[in-house]
Amino acid sequence: MGGRQRHVDWLNNYSKASKWAARYDVIKSLRKGKGLCKFSNFLPDDVAHGIKQDLLDSDQSCWMPTEAEQDYSQNNISHSFKSTKRAKNLEAVSRVLSLLLPESLHVFSAAKYTGSDHIAPHDDRAYTQVLLEDGQIITCSRDIAVIVYLSPNWSKEQGGVLLDLEAKPGAQREYVPEFNSAIVFRIPRWHEVTPVQSNSPRLTIFGWFLVPGHKYSLNTGPQPETGKSEAQHLDPHSGKQKEKANGNVQGAGATPGSSGSCCMRPPPSRGGKALQEKGDDGSGASEDGKHAGFIITSKQQANSRSQLEKSASGDGDSRQQGDSSRKEKKRRVSNGTAQHDRDDPPAWQPGDGSILRLLPRE
Numbered sequence: 001m002g003g004r005q006r007h008v009d010w011l012n013n014y015s016k017a018s019k020w021a022a023r024y025d026v027i028k029s030l031r032k033g034k035g036l037c038k039f040s041n042f043l044p045d046d047v048a049h050g051i052k053q054d055l056l057d058s059d060q061s062c063w064m065p066t067e068a069e070q071d072y073s074q075n076n077i078s079h080s081f082k083s084t085k086r087a088k089n090l091e092a093v094s095r096v097l098s099l100l101l102p103e104s105l106h107v108f109s110a111a112k113y114t115g116s117d118h119i120a121p122h123d124d125r126a127y128t129q130v131l132l133e134d135g136q137i138i139t140c141s142r143d144i145a146v147i148v149y150l151s152p153n154w155s156k157e158q159g160g161v162l163l164d165l166e167a168k169p170g171a172q173r174e175y176v177p178e179f180n181s182a183i184v185f186r187i188p189r190w191h192e193v194t195p196v197q198s199n200s201p202r203l204t205i206f207g208w209f210l211v212p213g214h215k216y217s218l219n220t221g222p223q224p225e226t227g228k229s230e231a232q233h234l235d236p237h238s239g240k241q242k243e244k245a246n247g248n249v250q251g252a253g254a255t256p257g258s259s260g261s262c263c264m265r266p267p268p269s270r271g272g273k274a275l276q277e278k279g280d281d282g283s284g285a286s287e288d289g290k291h292a293g294f295i296i297t298s299k300q301q302a303n304s305r306s307q308l309e310k311s312a313s314g315d316g317d318s319r320q321q322g323d324s325s326r327k328e329k330k331r332r333v334s335n336g337t338a339q340h341d342r343d344d345p346p347a348w349q350p351g352d353g354s355i356l357r358l359l360p361r362e
């Protein structure tokens, strides 16, 4: 039991987690990797094993199946997998991952791919409505995707390979999910998950760092390889999806995705209404509206909101803008306001300090 608890202690130990996060300079690595980078041995090994076990131990009813056939008229791409925000200790894991870019809003979930689960090509573009503690709602865009792979000894024959469809000739295109590795990429970026052909589950923690404002249009550009321009915004987390019965719907986690939530369940009326009031630009955001999930920020995050909003104004070249705005934010962060830069970091309380939470859907 003691061994099993150790990863939880680590996840809740701010000092250890922040030292771990300091090993990574995500923005620099992304720049070096031309928008995509991979970190092997990402978390301490026992922590990665503990998180994996937590996913396996999580109640079956928390996993939300999501499935759709390709249907551009319905904004759907072919995909199927299960995801949850209610996996055991996921909140603590999210909090630790948030330290990679502590100045950014974020949303993380767990995913489980079995059978022939997969995701057809998509580029992760989506808007997210963020509800701040002061009641304001701001629109954010997914900015950086993070996937942490948690299935030991996964081989290419088991499928579930992440294909980077924007890999330049000669660069790595296939990523077999390596245990305790993380793939991080800037959005938009075309990618897909090939069908799983394995009896053991392909487990991940996945999610996005967000940037306030509309970083991109939701009308997709040409898809790599086909060069065909798709009129629709295609996202496995935001398209209209067919919900499969999974027992306890009340207990099922809000899955992530555009709008910081997935699309599987109707939004709470409060959320849907607020989104409409917000009046997004309609290019796919209306789709989000149907499936809106709302994210609430902690005090800490809300305090830095004005900085974030500043960085979101002006939507020109969002990648460059993202980088420079981050520099700006970093500077502010380093003058001592951000938790992770304090000399004497406060101890985390379990269940406290999660920067983003979906509002309960009940």
Ligand SMILES: O=C(O)CCC(=O)C(=O)O
Binding pocket: 119, 124, 147, 161, 162, 191, 192, 193, 204, 206, 236
């Ligand atoms: O699990 C992966 O490798 C990628 C998942 C993904 O693309 C997504 O959830 O949008």
Ligand SMILES: [Fe+2]
Binding pocket: 122, 123, 124, 191
């Ligand atoms: Fe994706």
